[in-house]
Amino acid sequence: MPPRTFDERLRYHAQRFRGKPAQHVLNRYEQFLHEALNSDELQKNAFHVAAWVAELPAEQMAAQYDGLSAVFLLQRYLWALKDVKPSCDHLVKVLTKVWERIEANSDLQLQWSGLFTELGHFVPEAKAAKAAKLMNKAILLWRNTTCETKKEEYVASLEQSLGEAGHDDLGQIRSIFRRAVAALSPPHCSNQSGGSAAGSLAQPQGSKRDFQIRLRKVVLRCLNYLHLDDSKVQPALQLLKSLICQLQELDSDGSHKIGCEKQWRLLQEKCGMSSNADLEMDIAPAREKRVLCPHRKRRDMCRICRPCPHGKLKAKCEKCKPCPHGKLKTDCVKCKPCPHGRRKRSCAQCNPCPHGKLKTNCAQCNPCPHGKIKKHCLLCVGCVHGRIKYECNICRRGKG
Structure with missing residues (x-):
């Protein structure tokens, strides 16, 4: 008889649970939890319990018998395995399937919150999602720290903790690294002359409040150790690499001296981005190849290079390409109406999407790797100033 496939094994264990009194099965596996002699036995029994939770109806898995349910039993198995590296690939695979089931259902996230938290120690996707949330939280924390005294306390606490x-x-x-990277500013030209453009981008050097030098030391x-x-x-490293990419752009200009260049070169080396080829491969290769106009935009999308008589981009001007109602045709509710009074x-x-939302605004239909809508994710479309690109005034003015 050929061995069962992974899905067949899950269905087999789910059918066995369904065919017997649930209370007896749960009590027996709880006893196995206390009697297991080694981690291999624990992982084997954890696989069986996880197969039930992955395959059977949620109501059946949450049903309690003398205070014990399949969901809570799996959570207890994961507590016991918390400090054990899983030796069974099938266990990680079925736990990933359980995590995906809970992650796709907001009601299950509330009902099975304890299990959802424990799965984060075993499922790679859960680890990445949690790291991305922590990184976004660190970025927002630094952006809201505007007082110089608070910034001094923030940097000093990182140095002390390290x-x-x-x-x-x-x-x-990892926590210190994440918070330090979230507070970093991009590389700038050094102050060569007071009235030059380079001087306007310079950071103060040698002062006690030069937080950026201290932050880069913490990151290095x-x-x-990491x-x-x-x-x-990865989320913090991705942001750090985007900052180092700015160093490459300044370096390619060749007309300015980069401030704190030695520190930035060390960071570039530590991140494994020593060569130009690595930079092009890791950080937005399409952006490196794009030929921009002098105003740092695509020529066909620049209202200065391709203006209309009214000072706008011709394709976006309601006077050059109007509809009968005096609006841009693509934005007119009367020209392209729906039965609900909208565009x-x-x-x-x-x-609609299957979740009752507009598909472009649905985080489940068009998610980014961090579980958000891509256009609203700081890590996917964030700029080096810690903002979403289309909301950043510095990037929009072409000074990023």
Whole structure:
């Protein structure tokens, strides 16, 4: 008889649970939890319980018998395996399936919140999603820190925490690294002359409040202990690489001296981005190849290079290409109406997704790797100033 496939094994264990009294099965597996002699037995039994939760109806899995349910039993197994590296690939695979089931249903996230949290220690996708949320939180925390005294306290706390953290305390070092990267500013030209454009971009050097130099030192020290392929480090590392990409752009100009260049070169080396080829491969290769106009925009989308008589981009001017109602035709509710009184392309009732939203505004139909709508995600479309690009005045003026 050929061995069962992964899906067949899940269905087999789910059918066995369904065919017996649920209370007896749960009590028996709870007893296995206390009697297991090694981690292999724990993982084997955890696989069976996870198969039930992945395949059977949610109501049946949440049903309690003397205070015990299949969901809570799986949570207890994961507690016992928290410090054990899973040796069974099938266990990780079925736990991933359970996590995807809960993540896709907001009601299950509330009902099974304890299990959802425990799954984060075993499922790679859950680790990445949690790291992205923590990174967004760190960026917002620094953006809301506007007082100089608070900034001094923020940087000093990072330096103190790093000094007290042990080399083996990777969780603490990851947290410090994330918060330090969130506070970094992009590289700028040094102050060569008071009235030059380079001077206007310069940072103050040598002052006690030069937080950026201290932050870069913290980041460099953290990189000595962290692994670049760690999924929990990736969101912070992605933002750091985007900052280093700005160094490459300044470097290609060749007419200005880069401030604190030695620190930036060390960061570039620590991130494995020493060569131009690495930069082009890791950071937005399409943007490097794009030929921009002098105003740092695509020529066909620049209202200065391709203006209309009214000072706008011709394709976006309601006077050059009007509809009978005096509006731009694509934005007119009367020219392209739907039965609900909206523009047809913007109506969630005319163009719904399975979740009852407009498809372009649905985080489940068009998600980014961090679980958000891509156009609203700081990590996917964020600029180096810690904002979403289309909301950043500096980038829109072409000074980013």
